[in-house]
Amino acid sequence: MLSEEKIKELVGLAAGARERAYAPYSKYPVGAAVLFASGKIYTGCNIENASYGLSNCAERTAVFKGVSEGEQEIVAVAVAVKGKTAGSPCGACRQVIREFGPKALLISAAENGEYFSKTLEELLPDSFGPEYLRGVEHI
Numbered sequence: 001m002l003s004e005e006k007i008k009e010l011v012g013l014a015a016g017a018r019e020r021a022y023a024p025y026s027k028y029p030v031g032a033a034v035l036f037a038s039g040k041i042y043t044g045c046n047i048e049n050a051s052y053g054l055s056n057c058a059e060r061t062a063v064f065k066g067v068s069e070g071e072q073e074i075v076a077v078a079v080a081v082k083g084k085t086a087g088s089p090c091g092a093c094r095q096v097i098r099e100f101g102p103k104a105l106l107i108s109a110a111e112n113g114e115y116f117s118k119t120l121e122e123l124l125p126d127s128f129g130p131e132y133l134r135g136v137e138h139i
């Protein structure tokens with residue numbers, strides 16, 4: 001269980017990262033903050049490209065930053081967008097989060113800080129993960 005205080009900290013950090021988004025094409029800036037089991041938090045923003053398909057979501061930016069610094073276990077991911085309607089991680093990001101956080105909590109926040117949360121399991125049921133490749137029994 002994550003405290004409300006911790007969730008609010010993550011939402012605040014995600015909103016800060018959103019300010020660094022590079023989203024000139026969609027004009028939909030997104031920020032993310034990922035809490036890893038070490039207690040460290042890594043932030044990220046979406047980074048678009050003139051070759052649109054190469055754009056990277058905020059969540060994956062943050063996850064890859066953490067993993068490339070040695071993190072391996074995601075506890076929670078907060079995503080912050082602009083406007084009243086909180087977003088939700090795209091399918092690609094759900095799968096990337098799943099690799100390192102099958103039990104992670106995903107928090108989606110609107111600009112005013114209001115948020116809702118769901119587990120990765122709720123957003124990506126019956127998901128594929130590394131244990132399948134190892135032939136280990138899964139649940």
Ligand code: THU
Nearest residue numbers: 026028030046057058088089090
């Ligand atoms: N995007 C994210 O960064 N995270 C999400 O959860 C949804 C979508 C980005 C991708 C693209 O740069 C822009 O938002 C519009 O799809």
